[in-house]
Amino acid sequence: MLTRIILLLLALVLPASGFAAQSPAPASASRIIVVGGNSNYPPYQFLDKYGQPAGYIVDLTKAIAGVMGMQVEIRLGDFGTILKQLDTGEVDVLEGLSFSESRAGHYDFSTPHSIIVQAIFARKGTPKVQGLDELKGKKVLVHRGGGMHNYLKEKGWERDLVLTDSPRDTLEQLARGNCDYAVLALLPGMHIIREDKLENIVPVASNVAPQRYYCYAVRKGNAELLAQFNEGLSILKKTGQFDEIYNRWIGVLEPQKTSWLLIAKYAALVVIPLSLILAATVLWSYSLRRQVAQRTESLSNALAELQRNQQQLVQADKMAALGILVSGVAHEINNPTGIILMNMPTLKKIFRDAERILDRYQEEEGDFSLGGIRYQRVRQEVPLILDEIQDGAHRIKKTVDDLKNFARKDDEARKEPLDFNDVVQTAVRLVDVATRKFTTNFSARYGAGLPPVYGNVQRLEQVVVNLIMNAGQALPDPSRGIEVVTSYDAGAGRVVLKVRDQGTGIAPEHLQHLTDPFFTTKRESGGTGLGLSISANIIKDHGGDLGFESNPGEGTTVTLSLPAAVAGGKNGQ
Numbered sequence: 001m002l003t004r005i006i007l008l009l010l011a012l013v014l015p016a017s018g019f020a021a022q023s024p025a026p027a028s029a030s031r032i033i034v035v036g037g038n039s040n041y042p043p044y045q046f047l048d049k050y051g052q053p054a055g056y057i058v059d060l061t062k063a064i065a066g067v068m069g070m071q072v073e074i075r076l077g078d079f080g081t082i083l084k085q086l087d088t089g090e091v092d093v094l095e096g097l098s099f100s101e102s103r104a105g106h107y108d109f110s111t112p113h114s115i116i117v118q119a120i121f122a123r124k125g126t127p128k129v130q131g132l133d134e135l136k137g138k139k140v141l142v143h144r145g146g147g148m149h150n151y152l153k154e155k156g157w158e159r160d161l162v163l164t165d166s167p168r169d170t171l172e173q174l175a176r177g178n179c180d181y182a183v184l185a186l187l188p189g190m191h192i193i194r195e196d197k198l199e200n201i202v203p204v205a206s207n208v209a210p211q212r213y214y215c216y217a218v219r220k221g222n223a224e225l226l227a228q229f230n231e232g233l234s235i236l237k238k239t240g241q242f243d244e245i246y247n248r249w250i251g252v253l254e255p256q257k258t259s260w261l262l263i264a265k266y267a268a269l270v271v272i273p274l275s276l277i278l279a280a281t282v283l284w285s286y287s288l289r290r291q292v293a294q295r296t297e298s299l300s301n302a303l304a305e306l307q308r309n310q311q312q313l314v315q316a317d318k319m320a321a322l323g324i325l326v327s328g329v330a331h332e333i334n335n336p337t338g339i340i341l342m343n344m345p346t347l348k349k350i351f352r353d354a355e356r357i358l359d360r361y362q363e364e365e366g367d368f369s370l371g372g373i374r375y376q377r378v379r380q381e382v383p384l385i386l387d388e389i390q391d392g393a394h395r396i397k398k399t400v401d402d403l404k405n406f407a408r409k410d411d412e413a414r415k416e417p418l419d420f421n422d423v424v425q426t427a428v429r430l431v432d433v434a435t436r437k438f439t440t441n442f443s444a445r446y447g448a449g450l451p452p453v454y455g456n457v458q459r460l461e462q463v464v465v466n467l468i469m470n471a472g473q474a475l476p477d478p479s480r481g482i483e484v485v486t487s488y489d490a491g492a493g494r495v496v497l498k499v500r501d502q503g504t505g506i507a508p509e510h511l512q513h514l515t516d517p518f519f520t521t522k523r524e525s526g527g528t529g530l531g532l533s534i535s536a537n538i539i540k541d542h543g544g545d546l547g548f549e550s551n552p553g554e555g556t557t558v559t560l561s562l563p564a565a566v567a568g569g570k571n572g573q
Contacts, residue, residue, distance in 0.1 A: 032071045033225070035061050036083075036091035039076035040166035042191045043249045044096055044114065044214070047076055056249035057095045057214075060113060063241050064232030078165075080145045086219060093225060097217035098147035102154070107217040110229050113242075114214035118148055119186035119206040121171065126180050128204045136160075141170045141182035147212045148183050168192050175201055183208070187250065210349075244458065247430065276301055333396065340393040348386050355379060415542075417452040417565045420460075420495045424486055427464035431472075438472030441481030450488050451564040453495050455542045463535040467499045467558050470532070474503025474556060489561070494544075497560040505552040514548055 037045040037057065048054040053074045065072040075082070075091065085091040086107075098116060099109050120129060129135060132152075137160065142149050144163040152161060162179050164170040167188045174182045175198045186206050193201050216229045236242040276298035362368065362375055370378045428435075428444055435442050471482045480502040487496050506514070515536040532546075539546045543563050550556035 032073050033065075034090065034092045035072050035074050035095050036086060036093070037074065037076045037095045038079040038082065038166075040168055041079075041096065041188055042195070044188065045076060056245060057113065059245045059249070060233075060236070060242070061095050063236055063245060064229055067235045067239075067241075068228050068232045070228065083145070086217070089219070092218065092222075093229065094217045096214055098212040099215055100147070100150060100212075102150065103217075106220060108220055108222065108226050109213075110216035110226055111233060112213040112215050113233060116147065116212035116214050117186045117207055118183060118209040118212065119189060119203045120208055121174060121182045121184065121189055121201055122180060122204045123174065123177070123200050124202055126204070129181070130205055132183070132208050135181055135183075138181060139179045141174055141179045143167050143170050143184055146184070148185075148209065151209055152183070168196065171198055171201055172196070185212075207345075210346075273298060273301060337393050337397045340389065341397065344386060344390045344393070348383070351382055351386065415454055415456050417454055418457050418460075419450070420453050420497070420562065421446045421450055421486055423457055423460045424464055424484065424497060426457075427461045427468065428484065430461070431465055431468050434469060435472055435482065438475050438478065439480060439482055440478045442484075443481070444484040445486070447485075447487040450486060450495055453542075453562045454565040455562065459538045460542070463538050463560065464497065464499075466532070466535050467497075467560070471499050471501035471503065471556070471558075474501050474505075476504055480555075488564070492561070493564050493566075494561040495564055499558045499560075500555060502555045505554055506548070506550040506556055507552055511548055511550060515546070 037053070039045070039047045041055075043055055045053065045055040045057045053076045058074055058076075061072060061074060064070070074095070075085075082091060082094065083097075086094055094107075096114075097103065097107065097109070099112070103109075120132070120135070122128070136157070139160055139162050140152075140157075141162045141164055142152060143166060146167075149161065149163070152158070162173075164173060167184050170182050170184055171189060171192050173179065181204075186203060189203065192198070216226070216233075218226045233242070236245075277295075358375060358379070368375050373381075424444070424446065468482065468484065475482070482502075483498075483500040485498045485500075487498075488494075489496055515532050536546045539560060539562070545559075545561050547559045547561075548556065549559070
């Protein structure tokens with residue numbers, strides 16, 4: 001097992017370091033790079049109903065081409081044919097190929113962009129199995145040329161395999177009763193079951209084989225082209241585009257907590273003094289003495305606001321210094337954390353395999369100790385320890401990523417006129433899976449005839465997603481509801497979004513701190529206190545406002561307002 005891990009690491013590192021056995025022609029920015037892929041492997045890569053390439057890796061390839069300035073032609077077809085075209089040079093790079101030791105002898109692999117989890121599928125009512133070993137000697141459906149086909153061939157199971165043309169063909173044959181079991185990747189399998197309505201098929205076991213690392217692959221020695229794709233992947237991860245594409249297709253949705261340092265109450269720094277000055281002016285005609293008193297009060301308030309503003313500037317300077325510190329140490333923290341996360345599934349599998357051997361040894365030799373601890377206690381506590389290590393590593397990575405995003409300044413985000421209803425509808429679709437877990441009573445109403453707003457669609461989607469996820473997390477049980485409503489306030493010239501929840505509400509003393517950086521009431525569940533601060537900053541950058549109304553035990557209403565776009569102006573200005 002150690003040898004396999006070392007070979008895997010070498011295969012992932014050496015292509016990026018420039019070592020090559022041979023030197024195919026380097027990728028030129030002036031020529032079209034032909035990128036091949038599987039036409040029937042949803043949601044990673046497939047042909048849509050119009051015959052056009054679509055899927056997670058297809059969008060990833062297009063994004064890499066955009067940031068690297070490459071011209072690409074994406075060619076999807078039969079996997080075996082595309083693989084042969086890579087060998088002959090008709091295709092320059094495969095956008096999805098599972099890493100294996102045998103393939104590493106013929107191809108160079110990029111850093112992984114996906115991890116493929118393999119599963120066993122069966123018809124409902126078929127006896128359940130726990131792993132591949134229970135399928136030995138049975139006829140099993142498997143996709144010809146796929147990662148599991150090669151894996152099972154190496155295990156000597158070839159004579160028991162019933163080969164199919166694609167993952168979809170695999171499940172269709174299983175549904176018709178041709179064999180009792182099929183082995184294929186879990187995510188494509190679930191996607192096909194849902195899209196084709198194969199209601200009699202269910203996964204009966206997952207993680208049944210070593211996780212397959214899904215990478216870009218080139219012919220052996222084409223280091224320059226591979227380096228471009230590796231660099232493009234790195235850029236997408238740093239800019240957040242990688243996560244956007246991943247969440248769009250794979251559906252792993254968590255509250256997106258990227259960052260900006262801004263507090264919504266900054267608006268009050270201008271509104272309050274101006275209101276006081278206006279009030280003093282109105283009262284001028286009644287009494288000079290009252291006018292003087294009003295102005296004195298106004299100056300006192302302005303001085304207090306100035307002092308508070310100075311304190312906030314000092315805090316902003318501290319946060320700028322924190323950003324420099326975070327950017328310097330985040331890489332050093334993420335590297336060892338990534339190693340822990342990558343190796344922990346292997347350690348868990350090793351311990352599960354070792355348990356059977358140790359159990360037999362205990363039956364034969366009696367109770368014994370490991371590291372000074374009785375084996376029965378080791379057997380109970382080691383899996384918990386491994387889970388705690390993995391959860392801790394995930395927490396470290398999440399916190400570091402949040403801090404990196406919070407420290408990053410992005411003044412160049414493109415803004416354009418857009419339909420705010422489209423923004424909200426997209427956000428609602430993105431959190432559909434999560435909201436169905438939070439509540440059975442979700443509703444959305446979109447106002448008709450809303451004028452456009454001027455903004456950045458990705459940033460505004462991020463804010464709406466964050467508000468809906470916060471509303472869902474506030475619900476004590478799924479019977480409580482969430483309501484999303486858009487409208488237009490013609491008098492104020494503003495497009496308005498209201499997100500109402502029937503949750504536990506917010507304590508009055510917490511309302512004024514909701515957009516403070518690092519303020520959170522969900523620290524125990526992993527909250528970092530950056531989500532609403534980021535959202536308020538984004539809305540402020542768009543010339544809008546974010547307000548909160550809440551009664552403990554009755555729920556919360558968040559009101560987001562943006563200026564309507566006007567001809568010849570931006571953000572209504």
